[in-house]
Amino acid sequence: MKEYGHFDDAAREYVITDPATPWPWINYMGTEDFFSLISNTAGGYCFCKDAKFRRILRYRYNGVPMDAGGRYYYINDGGSVWNPGWKPSKAQLDRYECRHGMGYTRITGEKDGLRAEVLCFVPIGSRCEVHRVRLSNIGAAPKRFKLYAFVEWCLWNASTDMENFQRNLSTGEVEVEPDAIYHKTEYRERRNHYAFYGANRPFDGFDTDRETFIGMYNGFEAPQQVLSGTSGDSVAHGWSPVAAERFDVTLAPGASEDIIFVLGYVENPQDAKFIAPGVINKAPARAMMESFATPEQVDAAFKRLRCFWDDLLGRFTLSSDVPELDRTVNIWNQYQCMITFFMSRSASYFESGIGRGMGFRDSNQDLAGIVHLIPERARQRILDIAATQFPDGGCYHQYQPLTKRGNNDIGGGFGDDPLWLIFGTVTYIKETGDFGILDEPVPFDNAPGSEVSLLEHLKISFNHVLDLRGPHGLPLIGRADWNDCLNLNCFSLDPDESFQTTENKTDGSKAESLMIAGLFVAEGRDFAELLRRIGDGYAETVAKAADDMEAAVKAHGWDGEWFLRAYDFYGGKIGSDECAEGKVFIESQGWCTMARIGADEGLCDKALDSVVKHLECEYGIVLNAPAYSSYLMEYGEISSYPEGYKENAGIFCHNNPWVIIGEAMAGRADDAWRHYCKITPAFTKDQQLRKVEPYVFCQMVAGRDAARPGEGKNSWLTGTAAWTWKAVSEAILGIKPQYDGLLIEPCIPERYGNYRIHRRFRDAEYDISIHYTGKRGKFFVPYKPGKQTLEVEI
Ligand code: GLC
């Protein structure tokens, strides 16, 4: 089977050795508010704070070939033109390697005795990408060649940049200095920010007008100035501003030289925007360039970045007999959790960074993947999310990272949303012990003066769902539940309407959700426990509501062999053996088994058996079966997808861990482990089939009804990251944070039952050796600051 790369665990890198991967294999850079996406051929873009409103580089999502635009370094070596990242010229390289690491990417190309190694990263505390281009003459003869550095600017708003050409073609403005090009479009009026691309030495020529550099009828693969070894010294006025910088380099055999580039973003105070009429204040850009002007400074900044990740990834480490498990747990899963926390669902090669901000439910779930790493930021995120809630507990479905304001761009009124705030908060307090967060004043819909405590928000959230129940006492689904595509009140026949934002027909709706019911029972019990801990009498009301919901599920939500999925608008069953299609669904099996509904009567075991029997396939668990074969207006978007894809019987990886956790809670170690391995990329055998990155989870893998089962799509930004982390760290390896300590309760096949875990927990550091005998015991470690070494046989 063809392989495009391999893991280098010691370096915490994935090493790509063939640039022609089946799809761009990307990485993310940035840890605070400046972020970049970079592919294995140096494609991608960066932005500050908001991928829609503060986009720095232009990127073409729909381009042919894919992944066009990025930070391109071209070499013209005696007429032979090539790129160290292979693209865009695609000149055959003698050697190519791309190492995606934690927050950095290093791409090396070699041709005809010349090596170019480009190290890219976003330094901690800076709003820029640093590119260290190391040129080495590894041949026997002296080399004289030209290096071109190239980026194309986006006119800030990534959406209007693609649409508003009557304006865009006239607005572009730049300033040029001997060693830096500044992009200042719209700075003259309302913007106080600009971008720049500078080098640590003056260039020998430049271009800022795209057509002058590339040529009207050429593509990125053959810029006319690069082909001819010249520069037009062009200054862009409108059209498409770019930054292209030429360096004439001479290297003796064995010699090597670094040129350092800084691609940065600056915001100036309103009263310090200009130093002369029309001339921008470049002092902050200069300062940024000066802080990365020497190889020593770059080394130091890179070291700081590595220490940042070493420290984070040192907080939870595993040493087991399964290398795929170790590399997932120790490196890639936690890394992906950090990235999903930073981006939510906003910026990837699939989410164009335009349509989606920070999802209410998504961001709450993402917390489960990072709270043990960056608890302070988890705290802030919870308060930001809660501040977008309405006084009645309803929620905007997303908020914009730039303003932290909620918006209705992808709808509102999803029946599950409020419960996720309880999930996020409980997760946070169990990890940190910070009950104080409950007293924080938090407004509604960001309106000053409307503040109530976070605890009050949680109560309102719970009651919101409690108050909106249908004829069976089950939660009303609203616009949809976790499954955005189960639109039971939408009834859309107009292809120009969005399933998420079209006015719903809710009057008299009987549409109820068993997924929300399971979530309500699980979160209700967690919430009741939290309330008891703080001595709040409301605990009993909450506990009783959870018990009543459990009874309602048993009475009206059990189909005989599995849990129903929903009742539709008219009160008809969805996810029942009585249905012609969509007889069994994963979400309600996951949530009702995690809530242990009817466990004593054997319902959980039966439901989990049904998952294995009806939903499991070679690559994971599909969402529903049989798939819907035609569009059903009363079910909405779910039936709009072809069979085997996305929410219509795709393997929607996000929900697989719910079953894995349900399996572990039922003590079924082999089933839990098998489900886990199937969706975890480190166990992937066929890279060509999977197509997307072999080091991160993707949102969906095509299900068994699809044309090519096993094909992955929408990698990186998915709740799968946080949920598989929870599944593997808590359910399988059994390290469960509790309010006053760690509960150790593994559920792993006995043959892998000997492993060691190092875990920081608040101010404690535990070294735990586990010998799991398969007997399903548990062991409680009370929280005590300091180091502790434990041997636990369970
Ligand atoms: C997407 C959304 C998430 C939703 C899921 C299922 O991943 O980001 O909020 O739950 O799809 O529809």
Ligand code: GLC
């Ligand atoms: C589509 C997708 C779903 C996503 C939703 C909201 O419905 O299928 O996964 O959650 O859009 O963006």
